[in-house]
Amino acid sequence: MKNSKIAHEPLFHITKRPPMSKLSAFSVRIGAFFAALILSALFVLITIGIDPWTFIKTMIKGAFGVPGAEKADSFSAFWSIFSKDSYFWITLKTACKLLLIAVALAPAFKMRFWNIGAEGQLLAGGMGAAFLMFNYGTLPVYILLPLMLIVSIVCGAVWAVIPAVFKAKFNTNETLFTLMMNYIAMKIVDYFYNLWRGPMSALGMINPSTNAGWLRSIWSGKEAAWFRNEDLIFMFIIILITVLMYLYLRFTKQGYEIAVVGDSQNTAKYAGISVNKVMLRTMAISGAICGLCGFLCVSSQSHTITSTLGNGYGFTAIIVAWLSKFNTFVMVGVSILIVALENGSMLMANTYGDLGFSPASAKIIVGVMLLLIIGCEFFINYKLAFRSRAAKKEEVTE
Amino acid sequence: MIIWIQKAIGFAALITLAALGELLTEKSGGLNLGTPGTMCVGAATGFIAAFRYCQAVEEPSVIIILILTLLVSFLSAMLIGLIYSFFTVTLRINQNVVGLVLTIFGCGLAEFLSIYFVQSSSGNVRCDPANRVFTALIPWVSEKLGVVSDLLFSYGFMLYVTIAIAVGMHLVFNKTRIGLNLRAVGESPATADAAGINVSRYKYAASCIGSGITGLAGVYCVMEFKSGAWATADISTIQAFGWMAVALVIFAVWKPLNLLWGSLVFGICYWAYQYLPGMLGIKVSTDLAQMLPYIITIIVLIIVSLGKKKENLGPASLGMTYFREER
Numbered sequence: 001m002k003n004s005k006i007a008h009e010p011l012f013h014i015t016k017r018p019p020m021s022k023l024s025a026f027s028v029r030i031g032a033f034f035a036a037l038i039l040s041a042l043f044v045l046i047t048i049g050i051d052p053w054t055f056i057k058t059m060i061k062g063a064f065g066v067p068g069a070e071k072a073d074s075f076s077a078f079w080s081i082f083s084k085d086s087y088f089w090i091t092l093k094t095a096c097k098l099l100l101i102a103v104a105l106a107p108a109f110k111m112r113f114w115n116i117g118a119e120g121q122l123l124a125g126g127m128g129a130a131f132l133m134f135n136y137g138t139l140p141v142y143i144l145l146p147l148m149l150i151v152s153i154v155c156g157a158v159w160a161v162i163p164a165v166f167k168a169k170f171n172t173n174e175t176l177f178t179l180m181m182n183y184i185a186m187k188i189v190d191y192f193y194n195l196w197r198g199p200m201s202a203l204g205m206i207n208p209s210t211n212a213g214w215l216r217s218i219w220s221g222k223e224a225a226w227f228r229n230e231d232l233i234f235m236f237i238i239i240l241i242t243v244l245m246y247l248y249l250r251f252t253k254q255g256y257e258i259a260v261v262g263d264s265q266n267t268a269k270y271a272g273i274s275v276n277k278v279m280l281r282t283m284a285i286s287g288a289i290c291g292l293c294g295f296l297c298v299s300s301q302s303h304t305i306t307s308t309l310g311n312g313y314g315f316t317a318i319i320v321a322w323l324s325k326f327n328t329f330v331m332v333g334v335s336i337l338i339v340a341l342e343n344g345s346m347l348m349a350n351t352y353g354d355l356g357f358s359p360a361s362a363k364i365i366v367g368v369m370l371l372l373i374i375g376c377e378f379f380i381n382y383k384l385a386f387r388s389r390a391a392k393k394e395e396v397t398e
Numbered sequence: 399m400i401i402w403i404q405k406a407i408g409f410a411a412l413i414t415l416a417a418l419g420e421l422l423t424e425k426s427g428g429l430n431l432g433t434p435g436t437m438c439v440g441a442a443t444g445f446i447a448a449f450r451y452c453q454a455v456e457e458p459s460v461i462i463i464l465i466l467t468l469l470v471s472f473l474s475a476m477l478i479g480l481i482y483s484f485f486t487v488t489l490r491i492n493q494n495v496v497g498l499v500l501t502i503f504g505c506g507l508a509e510f511l512s513i514y515f516v517q518s519s520s521g522n523v524r525c526d527p528a529n530r531v532f533t534a535l536i537p538w539v540s541e542k543l544g545v546v547s548d549l550l551f552s553y554g555f556m557l558y559v560t561i562a563i564a565v566g567m568h569l570v571f572n573k574t575r576i577g578l579n580l581r582a583v584g585e586s587p588a589t590a591d592a593a594g595i596n597v598s599r600y601k602y603a604a605s606c607i608g609s610g611i612t613g614l615a616g617v618y619c620v621m622e623f624k625s626g627a628w629a630t631a632d633i634s635t636i637q638a639f640g641w642m643a644v645a646l647v648i649f650a651v652w653k654p655l656n657l658l659w660g661s662l663v664f665g666i667c668y669w670a671y672q673y674l675p676g677m678l679g680i681k682v683s684t685d686l687a688q689m690l691p692y693i694i695t696i697i698v699l700i701i702v703s704l705g706k707k708k709e710n711l712g713p714a715s716l717g718m719t720y721f722r723e724e725r
Contacts (some may be wrong), residue, residue: 047514114494172703175429175494176648179641183692191685315498322495358513363506370499378489
């Protein structure tokens with residue numbers, strides 16, 4: 001009788017931990033990161049037989065290095081990482097894109113509104129920009145670009161507000177609604193893509209000769225060369241929005257309302273906050289920033305539109321936003337980390353493709369990393385209390 | 399018209415099977431957005447098993463192909479389900495986040511495995527013996543009954559397996575104690591816990607078996623829908639099917655039997671772009687016509703939320719993490 005009782009006592013039980021200090025939480029995450037790195041290195045060693053040292057070196061080079069350069073120790077070589085096609089620059093640029101989407105999602109998630117439609121909102125914004133670019137390329141620059149900007153933002157916002165309206169009115173499940181909106185946006189983009197390319201096999205860039213609608217068309221040519229850099233403006237706008245969003249969430253009344261609605265809708269109602277209004281407003285902001293991201297991608301990066309404009313970052317950004325606990329500055333680090341992993345393993349795939357390291361292996365490495373990093377959240381929020389020997393003895397003597 | 403319905407039924411069975419797996423998981427309160435990834439893994443491993451076996455043996459035996467393919471894809475998909483439930487149930491991580499990561503991971507894994515074991519980064523690889531097994535028709539009824547044969551009996555055995563699983567699941571949910579407990583776990587884990595039901599065990603079992611079934615849908619897709627041909631490019635197609643399956647569960651308001659006709663609606667919409675314009679004599683863009691299933695899902699989502707009937711809203715604790723010590 002007693003024996004069976006002891007057998008049912010679990011080996012350990014889980015309790016909620018008082019908030020961990022920032023430093024120890026950070027070290028848990030770093031620990032998880034290195035564990036994932038070791039796991040990936042092992043995976044590479046076993047599957048294609050590349051030693052861990054080469055693996056890590058290639059990963060770092062692919063993320064932050066310069067193509068071709070073997071050593072980056074001299075001064076000029078150091079500066080070459082800022083050249084337009086260095087891996088470092090590409091990582092920064094791509095991380096900015098991921099960051100902007102994550103920043104867009106932050107207010108929605110803080111409100112506990114599962115907006116997984118960022119991909120679609122981005123496409124809607126990009127589509128709006130591309131539409132003007134394609135059909136009204138003859139408009140003067142100072143009308144066309146602002147118009148594109150406004151239309152993109154409106155398209156993105158509308159794409160996000162539609163699910164929010166139904167959520168507010170009828171409590172329709174927003175996770176699936178926004179997911180479906182992604183696919184509708186993709187199909188609309190596909191439709192225009194096929195319409196515009198006509199008999200050609202691919203659309204190519206829009207307005208390649210006139211550069212109408214390209215961000216670079218705003219320069220007259222008299223500015224300093226380093227200033228005429230589309231990437232730089234792209235990044236500058238994104239950093240600006242990151243800072244603004246931090247201030248918005250942290251120090252404004254609206255940001256506070258979002259936090260209250262996220263924590264408890266009933267409290268919000270009791271405090272006289274109109275939950276529906278906050279929901280609609282926040283989703284409009286969220287979608288507008290996604291739309292802005294679509295505009296930036298079309299106008300300053302790809303100069304064309306495809307349904308893969310978002311590169312799946314609408315989904316990856318969800319993970320970024322969640323990992324960062326909606327703190328936009330943490331998102332900077334997380335975005336760079338994820339993009340660095342992706343680019344590092346892409347270089348692995350390009351270098352060792354003949355050994356069997358495919359882009360798919362790169363996806364696995366990113367997947368393992370993400371799993372371990374999100375898994376370690378458990379150890380930050382909970383602790384395991386093992387059944388102690390003393391307690392066991394007590395029970396036996398009981 | 400008949401070909402249209404035939405194709406729609408073939409497609410419907412595939413989506414239904416995937417949706418059944420997802421439905422089982424959702425009944426236990428877990429919204430598994432890793433379904434597309436799970437499907438890809440099931441498809442890849444199942445195909446690899448069949449392909450390797452057919453290569454290794456001169457005269458592949460039908461039964462071994464069958465068992466090997468289904469078992470391997472079921473078990474590997476179950477493994478993904480195990481990861482999902484470990485992260486969401488034991489580690490209590492947000493379900494949406496885990497699901498999305500698993501979709502990224504699963505698609506990568508499927509691609510990696512197929513390149514690693516089948517050695518083809520581009521182009522199709524075929525496994526005809528397995529295709530023949532999966533598309534084998536029932537001897538007599540498939541030929542002699544005219545239209546009835548064409549409509550009802552012109553498919554491989556997986557269609558009937560799917561229907562059987564749907565009916566079985568309906569019975570388990572509504573007629574057995576296990577089903578009652580499972581629904582209790584999905585509706586209110588705290589209540590179920592107080593009633594002495596082992597919540598974690600039910601959640602684990604539901605996600606693992608559910609993922610396994612979803613994996614079978616993946617291999618079904620390769621062997622019948624894609625006629626036994628496999629290319630890494632198919633992974634994105636399967637991924638889209640996976641999302642449709644997630645949508646279908648809602649469309650069917652979480653009832654297994656509704657999946658059967660719900661998926662038929664999806665199937666007809668899916669193939670509409672090929673047949674409808676010709677029948678009506680109009681020209682519609684393929685891309686716009688392909689939007690139809692998604693638009694219908696949204697409409698159903700709205701209608702379901704409009705009707706305030708409680709049993710139509712799905713498991714009450716869907717998407718939420720249960721922690722016993724939390725109020």
